[in-house]
Amino acid sequence: MQNLPKKIRSKKLSTRVDLTAMVSVSFLLIIFFMVTIELAKPKAVDLSLPDNRTIVCGPITREGENRSITVMLGENNKLIYYMGILESPMIAPKEINYGKDGIRKELLKRKNSLLRYASKGTKLESITVIIKPSKKSNYGNLVDILDEMKIANISTYAIVPEFTPEESKLLASN
Numbered sequence: 001m002q003n004l005p006k007k008i009r010s011k012k013l014s015t016r017v018d019l020t021a022m023v024s025v026s027f028l029l030i031i032f033f034m035v036t037i038e039l040a041k042p043k044a045v046d047l048s049l050p051d052n053r054t055i056v057c058g059p060i061t062r063e064g065e066n067r068s069i070t071v072m073l074g075e076n077n078k079l080i081y082y083m084g085i086l087e088s089p090m091i092a093p094k095e096i097n098y099g100k101d102g103i104r105k106e107l108l109k110r111k112n113s114l115l116r117y118a119s120k121g122t123k124l125e126s127i128t129v130i131i132k133p134s135k136k137s138n139y140g141n142l143v144d145i146l147d148e149m150k151i152a153n154i155s156t157y158a159i160v161p162e163f164t165p166e167e168s169k170l171l172a173s174n
Contacts, residue, residue: 067114068128071103071145072163074171075136079103079145083110086166093170098144107152129157134171 071081079098083091096102111127129149133142142159149157163171 067126068130069107069110070130070132070167072167072171073131073133073137073141073145075134075138077141078137078171079141080171081106086164086170098141098148103145104148104152107148107154111152111154126154126156129154131157131159132163132167133159133161134163 069081069083070086071079073079077098078095079102080093080095081091081103082089082093086093096106107127107129114127131142131145131149
């Protein structure tokens, strides 16, 4: 046998790869996508509206009449409020403006008078406001009245989309 030339083997290099830069980039991408997802979430007021099932109630009682105010929102920034029930209101329906000299002033006045009344021994915490936006009122008016509830520190209020026929006539007048 002849002497065969020896095969020259190439020198094996280290197969170790430094992944430090890739880990840094992947963490930056994760943080970027987490922030963009959080900023992309819609920011809206959470309204818990009742479902459209018919609720059968007993006879109308007049116990809370002195602490309930109904606010109706109409078209062209129209705002009408009354206290009690419409058939025999404690405060007759009045058209009023939004803002500090309008509905906010009335809400604070009614709330303070109720608190004075409650300090004489009656167990009443606050007034209850029933907000009734009509189909012709705009979303900005609803947001404005919710802001007034927050400013006046009224925690008990409800948004009721149904109108009685008398309330519809009252809102359509003027």
